[in-house]
Amino acid sequence: MKIAAMFADGSGGTVDRPDPKAVDDFVVVKIRSAPMCTEYKGFKGKRDQDRTGFGHEAAGEVVEVAQPGGVTVGDRVVVQPQYGCGTCWLCLNGESIHCQNGKRLPEGQSASATYAQYIVKPHWLLSPFSEDISFDHAGMACCGLGPTFGAMQQMNVNALDTVLITGMGPVGLGGVINGHYRRAKVIVVESQPYRTKLAKELGAIAVLDPNDDDNLEKIKDLTDGLGVDKAIDCSGATAAHRLMVDALRRKGQACFVGEGGDFPLGASRDMIRKGIVLRGNWHYNLTDFPALIKVISEVGNQLDKFITHQFGMSQVQEAWELQATGNAGKVVLDPWV
Numbered sequence: 001m002k003i004a005a006m007f008a009d010g011s012g013g014t015v016d017r018p019d020p021k022a023v024d025d026f027v028v029v030k031i032r033s034a035p036m037c038t039e040y041k042g043f044k045g046k047r048d049q050d051r052t053g054f055g056h057e058a059a060g061e062v063v064e065v066a067q068p069g070g071v072t073v074g075d076r077v078v079v080q081p082q083y084g085c086g087t088c089w090l091c092l093n094g095e096s097i098h099c100q101n102g103k104r105l106p107e108g109q110s111a112s113a114t115y116a117q118y119i120v121k122p123h124w125l126l127s128p129f130s131e132d133i134s135f136d137h138a139g140m141a142c143c144g145l146g147p148t149f150g151a152m153q154q155m156n157v158n159a160l161d162t163v164l165i166t167g168m169g170p171v172g173l174g175g176v177i178n179g180h181y182r183r184a185k186v187i188v189v190e191s192q193p194y195r196t197k198l199a200k201e202l203g204a205i206a207v208l209d210p211n212d213d214d215n216l217e218k219i220k221d222l223t224d225g226l227g228v229d230k231a232i233d234c235s236g237a238t239a240a241h242r243l244m245v246d247a248l249r250r251k252g253q254a255c256f257v258g259e260g261g262d263f264p265l266g267a268s269r270d271m272i273r274k275g276i277v278l279r280g281n282w283h284y285n286l287t288d289f290p291a292l293i294k295v296i297s298e299v300g301n302q303l304d305k306f307i308t309h310q311f312g313m314s315q316v317q318e319a320w321e322l323q324a325t326g327n328a329g330k331v332v333l334d335p336w337v
Contacts, residue, residue: 001016001017001018001019001020001111001116001117001118002014002015002016002017002116002117002313002335003015003016003017003052003053003054003113003115003116003117004052004054004055004115004116004313004316004333005050005051005052006042006043006047006050006051006052006054007050008047008048008049008050011317012043012316012317012320013314013316013317014313014314014316015050015052017052017110017111017116019111019118020109020110020111020118020119020120021064021109021120022064022065022066022120023066023106023109023120024066024067024106025066025067025069025086025122025123025124026066026105026106026109026120026121026122026123027062027064027065027066027069027071027120027121027122027123027126028062028063028064028065028111028118028119028120029058029060029061029062029063029077029079029118029119029120029121029126030060030061030062030063030117030118031058031059031060031079031114031116031117031118031119031335032059032060032061032135032334032335032336033058033059033060033134033135033136033138033139033332033333033334034055034057034058034114034115034116034139034313034332034333034334034335035057035058035136035139035140035142035143035144035330035331035332035333036055036057036115036319036320036323036330036331036332036333037055037056037057037143037170039054039055039115039320040319040320040321040323040324042054043317043320043321043324044324052113053112053113054113054114054115055113055114055115055116055333056081056082056113056114056142056143057079057081057114057139057142057143057144058078058079058114058119058139058142059076059077059078059079059129059135059136059138059139059141060076060077060079060119060135061074061075061076061077062074062075062077062126063118065123069123069124070123070124070126071123071126071128075126075128076128076129076130076131076133076135076138077126077127077128077129078126078127078129078138078139078141078142078289078293079114079119079121079125079126079142080096080121080125080126080127080142080283080286081097081142081143081283082096082097082099082102082125083102083103083104083105083112083121083122083125084096084097084099084101084102084103084122084125085099085101085102085103086103086122086124087101088100088101093285094285094286094287094288095285095286096125096286097282097283098282103122105120106120115313115316115333115335116335117313117335117336127141127286127289127293129141129293130297132297133293133296133297136303136307136310136332137296137300137303138293138296139332140174140296140303140306140307140330141289141292141293141296143170143171143174144170144171144174144303144306144330145174145177145178145292145295145296146174146283146284146292147171147174147175147234147257147281147282147283147284148165148171148172148174148175148178148179148232148234148257149174149178149284149288149292149295150281150282150283150284150285150288151175151232151255151257151279151281152175152178152179152182152230152232153284153285153288153291154255154279154281155230155253155255155277155279157178157179157182157184157230158182158183158184159182159183159184160184160229161182161184161185161228161229161230162184162185162186162187162222162223162228162229162230163175163179163184163185163186163187163228163229163230163231163232164187164188164189164219164228164230164231164232164243164244164247165179165186165187165188165189165204165231165232165233165234166188166189166190166210166231166232166233166234166235166237166240166243166244166258167189167190167233167234167235167236167237167240167258168188168189168190168192168195168196168198168199168234169195169234169235169258170306170329170330170331171234171257171258172188172190172199172232172234172235172258173195173198173199173202173306173329173330174306174330175232175234175257176188176199176202176203176204177202177203177299177302177303177306178295179203180202180203180302181295181298181299184230185205186203186204186205187204187205187206187207187208187219187222187228188204188206188207188208189207189208189209189210189215189235189240189243190207190208190209190210191209191210191211192326194326194327194328195326195329198305198306198308198329201305202302202305202306203302205222206218206222210237210239210240210243215243215247216243216246216247219247223249226249227247227248227249227250227252228247228248228249228252229248229249229252229253230252230253230254230255231244231245231247231248231252231253231254231255232244232254232255232257233254233255233256233257233258233260234257234258235258235260236258236259236260236261237258237260238260238261238262238263240258241256241260241263242263242264245265245270245276245278248274248276250274250275250276251274251275251276252274252276252277253276253277253278253279254276254277254278254279255278255279255280255281256278256279256280256281257280257281257282305329306329306330307329307330307331307332308328308329308330308331309322309328309329309331309332310331310332310333310334311331311332311333311334311337312333312334312336312337313333313334313335313336313337314337315337316333319331319333
């Protein structure tokens with residue numbers, strides 16, 4: 001099979017690897033759509049050797065099983081991220097993304113990344129979907145819509161809420177879709193022109209520039225002086241974290257989704273006197289997959305706007321170069337082109 005590679009000379013392309021085999025509860029999936037995440041950041045940096053093993057989002061078709069399990073040959077499935085052990089209390093309760101144990105690939109297997117034509121995965125980390133949903137749309141159940149869907153599930157975002165989302169990379173843009181679906185009012189913070197335009201097209205009621213000094217006042221003006229009900233950070237930026245906490249109304253809730261560092265937080269000023277709740281969210285509980293795939297089945301027009309570019313995997317260098325400009329929403333690879 002072919003997989004994507006970053007070469008030491010600074011280019012990108014594909015290399016050949018052996019096709020994987022189904023073993024025990026590991027199933028072989030033919031990847032039909034591989035949404036791209038932040039792998040392009042490694043492409044921008046220097047490297048002294050060829051690198052492979054990219055991607056953690058995919059939708060595809062089961063082509064080989066070794067024993068009876070949760071899927072059968074021919075099933076269309078979303079490939080869930082990571083390799084949870086499947087037996088700890090986290091995995092058994094749908095939180096395999098947080099598994100502390102992990103599960104090793106069978107001996108001799110290496111097909112664990114999604115910028116590839118095939119992948120092996122435990123059957124219970126494959127989520128079936130129906131034929132009326134395209135592979136590209138189903139792939140948005142990974143990082144496209146998944147992280148902010150999980151955050152909104154935790155906070156019970158609904159039509160009575162005003163939600164602040166900071167950072168309009170693909171994860172944040174997916175948050176606009178999720179918030180709009182729930183009929184919430186969505187305010188976003190972003191400066192990149194392409195993404196601010198796309199956020200508005202996807203349903204944001206207001207777009208604030210993070211470089212402005214009066215964003216807190218603008219948010220108060222948009223919320224009758226109270227502040228937002230819920231907030232989600234998808235940027236990982238310290239300033240965004242602080243704005244998110246400051247913008248919450250009393251008894252509001254915030255969720256950290258974007259990977260980031262430390263930021264100042266006052267136990268009395270921020271937590272106790274305002275009574276706010278702060279959460280972290282990486283993915284979503286797998287028992288909520290039916291609810292997420294229902295959202296995906298009903299927002300096809302928005303997903304067509306959200307997925308701004310599609311490339312064959314042979315064009316992965318061009319795809320990475322585009323992502324590095326910021327002038328894209330969600331970018332998708334076809335491993336067979």
